[in-house]
Amino acid sequence: MIEDEWERLWNAALKEAGLENASLISSSYQDPGRRAYQREDIIYKLVLSEHAITGWKRAQDLRGEFDVLKDCSGISGVPEALEWNKRATVESLALRRLRGEPLSCADIGTLRFIMVLLRLALVIVRIGKRGISHNDMCADNILLLECGGVALIDFDQADRKSLAGALIGSFLGITSGGGAKVHNSYGSLIKDFMKRKLSPDTVNFIKGVMGKNKLQRIPELPKDASAQLKSVQWAWKLAQSSDASSPGVQVAYYSYDFQGSHFPGERPWKDRWQVLGNITDFNGKRVLELGCNMALLSSSLLKEKKAKAALAVDIDGKILESAKLVASALGVMPKFRQQDLDSPEDWETELSNFKPDLVFALNVLNWVKDKDRLIRFLGRFNELIFEGHDSVEIESERFRKAGFKDIRLVTTTERSRPVLHCRK
Numbered sequence: 001m002i003e004d005e006w007e008r009l010w011n012a013a014l015k016e017a018g019l020e021n022a023s024l025i026s027s028s029y030q031d032p033g034r035r036a037y038q039r040e041d042i043i044y045k046l047v048l049s050e051h052a053i054t055g056w057k058r059a060q061d062l063r064g065e066f067d068v069l070k071d072c073s074g075i076s077g078v079p080e081a082l083e084w085n086k087r088a089t090v091e092s093l094a095l096r097r098l099r100g101e102p103l104s105c106a107d108i109g110t111l112r113f114i115m116v117l118l119r120l121a122l123v124i125v126r127i128g129k130r131g132i133s134h135n136d137m138c139a140d141n142i143l144l145l146e147c148g149g150v151a152l153i154d155f156d157q158a159d160r161k162s163l164a165g166a167l168i169g170s171f172l173g174i175t176s177g178g179g180a181k182v183h184n185s186y187g188s189l190i191k192d193f194m195k196r197k198l199s200p201d202t203v204n205f206i207k208g209v210m211g212k213n214k215l216q217r218i219p220e221l222p223k224d225a226s227a228q229l230k231s232v233q234w235a236w237k238l239a240q241s242s243d244a245s246s247p248g249v250q251v252a253y254y255s256y257d258f259q260g261s262h263f264p265g266e267r268p269w270k271d272r273w274q275v276l277g278n279i280t281d282f283n284g285k286r287v288l289e290l291g292c293n294m295a296l297l298s299s300s301l302l303k304e305k306k307a308k309a310a311l312a313v314d315i316d317g318k319i320l321e322s323a324k325l326v327a328s329a330l331g332v333m334p335k336f337r338q339q340d341l342d343s344p345e346d347w348e349t350e351l352s353n354f355k356p357d358l359v360f361a362l363n364v365l366n367w368v369k370d371k372d373r374l375i376r377f378l379g380r381f382n383e384l385i386f387e388g389h390d391s392v393e394i395e396s397e398r399f400r401k402a403g404f405k406d407i408r409l410v411t412t413t414e415r416s417r418p419v420l421h422c423r424k
């Protein structure tokens with residue numbers, strides 16, 4: 001289904017639920033049939049009954065989550081469940097909004113983090129006493145409240161356990177008594193925090209010591225492998241040895257299946273393409289891709305979506321060599337340009353001369369030093385697709401200021417990053 005069809009389904013569902021004027025606050029990368037909206041002080045978690053696909057991954061459906069939250073009612077640090085509703089196409093759970101910022105977006109010091117852990121421990125014990133274990137304490141699900149407190153949100157992995165079972169699960173991450181799986185615990189929170197505080201080099205060093213930096217194996221090819229398959233194999237070797245994914249780590253940015261072989265990497269291209277390739281109609285468009293890495297996007301838009309032309313730009317010469325090999329294996333030829341977006345030369349004019357209809361800037365703003373300069377450049381164009389590392393509110397505001405009027409959250413990626421479609 002392309003994005004417009006999803007939008008039609010969602011518009012109909014919002015109308016049915018009487019939520020036409022609610023604003024979208026999150027949507028799921030893996031499951032476009034799930035979203036959260038906000039109106040005034042109420043958050044609505046919505047599921048398109050016929051289209052949601054990840055229900056089986058959750059311990060609770062919306063009705064179950066409502067019941068769990070009702071069991072916790074009155075506990076400070078747990079959202080108040082207001083209403084559960086099932087209509088013809090859409091199920092909804094209404095929650096009183098807690099004002100605060102997810103721990104994943106907050107830049108806090110070690111002392112404050114310790115305070116957060118202590119406050120969180122109180123919430124865990126209180127819900128444990130009511131026989132509930134949250135089971136998914138990732139940084140996205142911890143809110144630092146404006147009033148100074150801490151709240152646990154998103155109870156779709158929660159289940160009922162004894163107090164002992166809930167405490168063992170929450171603090172030690174151990175699933176006990178055949179209950180629902182513990183996905184994230186206190187331990188995962190501490191690990192995430194340390195990762196964010198340490199420099200990439202230190203993290204890579206620790207990974208190395210723990211044996212987690214192992215080279216991902218690129219498959220051997222049969223003797224009669226096609227020339228295209230050999231090109232892709234070489235492209236992956238180059239990508240692994242470049243610093244364009246995780247500097248210092250031998251890993252390609254994408255994993256990719258080609259002619260029956262699996263090439264390993266950090267992010268499955270299939271899932272990414274399923275979303276990116278359907279955001280809009282690319283037919284006849286000229287596309288500029290900044291920080292293109294292996295340029296799978298530019299090449300796929302030319303090959304599969306009838307884009308008219310693509311210019312793929314990256315700072316890293318080795319990754320561009322890799323990108324050219326992939327493009328030739330796919331039988332397309334984007335233009336390539338090695339360019340440092342922080343260089344003092346006037347690359348803005350050079351890139352504008354390509355006259356793009358649409359610009360992609362996915363996970364590149366976080367790499368450049370002069371962010372304001374890149375944002376000003378993006379503001380020159382009429383259509384932008386952007387993936388950033390900040391919250392949807394911060395990123396949207398950024399591009400509203402740059403002159404975009406119609407800004408839509410397309411999805412939240414598997415790395416909890418917003419993808420925005422911005423138009424003027």
Ligand SMILES: C[S@@+](CC[C@H](N)C(=O)[O-])C[C@H]1O[C@@H](n2cnc3c(N)ncnc32)[C@H](O)[C@@H]1O
Nearest residue numbers: 244291293314315316339340341342362363367
């Ligand atoms: C994390 S990858 C993102 C790949 C792709 N845009 C995506 O999200 O699927 C970031 C890319 O930006 C490139 N990059 C980093 N700093 C850059 C700079 N100053 N100028 C141009 N490209 C840069 C890196 O080489 C890398 O390929």
